[in-house]
Each structure stands twice: as C-alpha cells, then as structure tokens.
Amino acid sequence: xxxQQKRRCFFQITESTKHNYRxxxxxxxxxxxxxxxxxxxxxxxxxxxxxxxxGTPKADILACDRIEKSCPDETCKAQTRIxxxxxxxxxxxxxxxxxxxxxx
Amino acid sequence: xxxQQKRRCFFQITESTKHNYRxxxxxxxxxxxxxxxxxxxxxxxxxxxxxxxxGTPKADILACDRIEKSCPDETCKAQTRIxxxxxxxxxxxxxxxxxxxxxx
Amino acid sequence: xxxxxxxADPSSSVRGSVCGLRALxxxxxxxxxxxxxxxxxxxxxxxxxxxxxxxxxxxxxxxxIESGNADxxxxxxxxxxxxxxxxxxxxxxxxxxxxKPDAVARECGCR
Amino acid sequence: xxxxxxxADPSSSVRGSVCGLRALxxxxxxxxxxxxxxxxxxxxxxxxxxxxxxxxxxxxxxxxIESGNADxxxxxxxxxxxxxxxxxxxxxxxxxxxxKPDAVARECGCR
Numbered sequence: 285x286x287x288q289q290k291r292r293c294f295f296q297i298t299e300s301t302k303h304n305y306r307x308x309x310x311x312x313x314x315x316x317x318x319x320x321x322x323x324x325x326x327x328x329x330x331x332x333x334x335x336x337x338x339g340t341p342k343a344d345i346l347a348c349d350r351i352e353k354s355c356p357d358e359t360c361k362a363q364t365r366i367x368x369x370x371x372x373x374x375x376x377x378x379x380x381x382x383x384x385x386x387x388x
Numbered sequence: 389x390x391x392q393q394k395r396r397c398f399f400q401i402t403e404s405t406k407h408n409y410r411x412x413x414x415x416x417x418x419x420x421x422x423x424x425x426x427x428x429x430x431x432x433x434x435x436x437x438x439x440x441x442x443g444t445p446k447a448d449i450l451a452c453d454r455i456e457k458s459c460p461d462e463t464c465k466a467q468t469r470i471x472x473x474x475x476x477x478x479x480x481x482x483x484x485x486x487x488x489x490x491x492x
Numbered sequence: 493x494x495x496x497x498x499x500a501d502p503s504s505s506v507r508g509s510v511c512g513l514r515a516l517x518x519x520x521x522x523x524x525x526x527x528x529x530x531x532x533x534x535x536x537x538x539x540x541x542x543x544x545x546x547x548x549x550x551x552x553x554x555x556x557i558e559s560g561n562a563d564x565x566x567x568x569x570x571x572x573x574x575x576x577x578x579x580x581x582x583x584x585x586x587x588x589x590x591x592k593p594d595a596v597a598r599e600c601g602c603r
Numbered sequence: 604x605x606x607x608x609x610x611a612d613p614s615s616s617v618r619g620s621v622c623g624l625r626a627l628x629x630x631x632x633x634x635x636x637x638x639x640x641x642x643x644x645x646x647x648x649x650x651x652x653x654x655x656x657x658x659x660x661x662x663x664x665x666x667x668i669e670s671g672n673a674d675x676x677x678x679x680x681x682x683x684x685x686x687x688x689x690x691x692x693x694x695x696x697x698x699x700x701x702x703k704p705d706a707v708a709r710e711c712g713c714r
Binding site: 298300301303304307308310311331333334335342344345350351352353363365366369370372 | 632633634635636637638639689690691693694696697698699700701
Binding site: 404408414435437438446449454455456457467469470474 | 528
C-alpha cells in the first residue's frame with residue numbers, strides 16, 4: 285500500500301458547559317490539532333454533530349471520527365436525530381466536515 | 389418464656405480425609421463440645437450424616453444442626469440420599485442423634 | 493449514565509407484574525445429603541417497556557424489538573445478585589460441609 | 604464448587620443450539636446522536652440439560668423443573684458479561700461524548 289496522506293478534518297468543540305466540553309475534549313485524542321484543523325491518526329472519516337437552535341444548526345463537535353466507524357460519502361450529508369433536535373454528518377474527504385449538505 | 393435447658397446432641401466428625409475433616413470442623417461453631425456431647429447454641433435440632441459402607445451406616449457427622457433448620461421428630465429417622473449411598477437424620481430431643489431409627 | 497428508553501407502541505402498556513423476586517423452595521435430596529430442601533428464590537415478571545430494572549444492553553435490545561424486530565431474543569427476568577448456600581455435600585470419602593456460591597437468588601433484573 | 608446436575612428424563616436431549624453469543628446490530632438513531640448503529644450482540648440458545656454455562660442457582664432450578672414443576676420460570680440464556688459503548692449523547696446544552704456501561708454483551712450464560 286503506497287504512502288498516503290492522513291485525513292484532515294475541521295476541528296471545533298463548543299464550551300456550552302464544562303461537562304460537555306470536558307467530555308468532548310476526548311476528540312483531541314483522534315489526531316493532532318492545529319488551529320481549526322485536525323490530522324486524523326486512525327480514521328479516514330470526518331464528523332460533525334450539531335444542535336438545531338431556532339431552525340439553524342450550531343456545531344457542537346467537528347473532528348476526526350471516534351465512534352461512527354463508517355463514512356461512505358464524500359460530502360457531509362445531514363442526518364437528523366432525536367426528533368430533529370440534532371444533526372449528524374460524516375464524510376471521507378479532506379476538510380469535508382466544514383459544511384453540511386442536504387437531501388440525497 | 390421460661391429459662392430452658394439447651395439441646396444436647398452427640399458430637400462426632402470423622403477424619404476420613406483432611407479436606408472433609410477441615411470442612412466438618414465448622415460444626416464445632418454450633419455449640420460447645422465436651423467429649424462426645426455438644427450443647428447447641430442456636431438450634432433445638434440434632435443431626436446425623438452417614439455414609440453406607442457394605443450395607444452398614446458409618447457416621448461422618450453427628451452434631452447440633454447447622455443447615456437443616458427443621459426437625460419435627462423426636463427420634464432420628466433415617467432418610468436415604470443419593471441412590472442410598474448416604475443417610476441423613478434429624479431430631480429434637482437430647483442426644484437423639486446417637487441411634488438411627490427406621491421406617492415410619 | 494443509563495440510556496433513555498423509548499417505545500414504538502404506546503398502547504402495549506397492558507402487561508403482567510414487573511420483573512421481581514419470588515420465594516421458591518426446592519428439594520435437594522437428589523443432589524445433596526443435606527438439607528432436604530431450601531428456598532433458592534426465583535425471578536418472575538415482565539421485562540416489557542418501561543424497563544425498571546434493565547441495564548443499557550436491555551434498553552437497546554427492547555428498543556430494537558419494539559422497532560419491529562420481533563424475532564430477536566427479548567430481555568428476560570433473571571437473577572442478577574445471589575447468596576451462597578451452606579449444604580452437606582458428598583464425595584468418595586464421605587460427607588462434608590460445603591458452601592455453594594450463587595445458589596440463592598437475591599435480586600432480579602431484565603437481561 | 605458447582606453442584607452436580609442430574610436429570611429426570613434422559614430422552615429430552617433433543618434441543619437447539621446451546622446458549623451462546625450472536626452478533627446483533629441495532630439502530631441507535633432514536634436514542635443517540637451517534638453512532639447511527641452498533642453491534643451490541645445478543646444471547647441465544649438452549650438452557651436445557653446439561654447446563655454448560657449455568658451457575659448453582661440455574662442447576663438447582665433446572666433440577667426442580669425436571670422433577671415435574673413445569674410451571675416455574677426456567678433458566679434463560681442472557682448476557683453475563685458486558686463491555687461499554689462510546690457514543691455521542693445529548694442534553695439541553697448540546698451533544699457530548701459519553702461512555703455507556705453494560706451496553707455490548709460479551710459473554711452468555713443460563714440464569
């Protein structure tokens with residue numbers, strides 16, 4: 285297998301509360317962070333987790349994937365969760381988790 | 389409740405093997421032993437556990453009861469166990485566990 | 493740290509008693525020299541929604557089944573804590589006192 | 604320290620597969636923000652005689668049932684060891700990584 289460049293994802297974790305921030309800091313273990321970019325250590329997937337506030341998604345977590353394990357799409361397609369209160373997206377190209385894409 | 393004399397039972401544990409002897413010494417906790425008699429601390433039941441060798445019961449344990457919890461009979465009536473390889477008896481009068489009684 | 497439980501069908505609330513402990517006296521004369529019987533308790537009752545004594549696996553399993561996967565094994569009401577039982581056991585050399593661990597059910601749960 | 608198991612009816616040896624672990628992938632989208640699904644495994648199979656993975660309570664219970672007490676709850680094949688699952692959970696303030704204990708079955712037994 286040829287030498288490959290590691291996946292790069294946008295990185296951001298909110299400080300909404302101390303508890304949530306402390307938990308979400310675990311995402312820093314998925315790869316080295318510099319500024320708003322993370323270089324993934326063990327995954328090719330970028331992820332985004334959003335809370336929907338007044339109809340607008342607000343990113344809680346942007347990072348290299350830790351828990352999804354699979355990301356077939358090139359762009360970060362929105363999937364709604366918990367009665368449309370949250371959005372999840374995952375994707376497999378560099379910095380693909382900066383923008384949510386919609387629909388099929 | 390008037391002052392009552394404590395139940396007295398015959399006491400004997402075999403030394404068939406170190407393992408069995410070590411286990412059966414726990415029966416000394418059921419009451420103080422002097423010679424072949426035990427004065428029961430917390431029970432009114434005497435018990436006998438026998439192995440049947442060549443058709444003859446050989447006492448492995450004679451003591452104050454630790455595990456049966458109930459002893460409706462005055463004499464120690466034989467109950468067979470494990471395909472007639474063993475006998476169990478329990479009774480509620482002083483020194484009643486010296487002799488096995490048979491039948492109804 | 494427990495997951496929230498959800499249900500697919502709010503009409504299925506009619507059910508038997510909730511999973512719990514019941515006394516059960518069993519004869520020991522075939523297995524042991526003494527005692528002749530003992531109360532080992534047993535667990536009985538429903539593990540349907542809402543799970544009052546299930547763990548996260550049981551909650552996820554119930555959610556999966558209520559989403560239409562009726563063929564999957566559903567949570568079962570079983571002992572989750574036990575006490576030991578002191579008995580007179582036997583071997584080739586005779587009879588001896590023995591402690592049998594996990595013999596008496598003390599608490600039930602949906603697993 | 605296990606009790607010896609006995610059986611009443613030697614002809615009842617025809618039975619399904621013995622109690623064991625099977626993969627089970629469940630959707631988590633109704634309960635959690637991520638992941639969308641996970642393998643939590645499940646336990647399936649027979650807990651009839653001879654009990655290969657039962658404890659003393661299950662052995663005594665089986666002996667009681669095989670002695671003719673068919674109405675009693677019989678041993679059930681359930682998880683007896685678990686692993687935790689890392690998920691993205693949610694609260695009023697947003698989403699956060701969370702470790703859910705006892706979420707993935709790792710070992711089965713008759714209880």
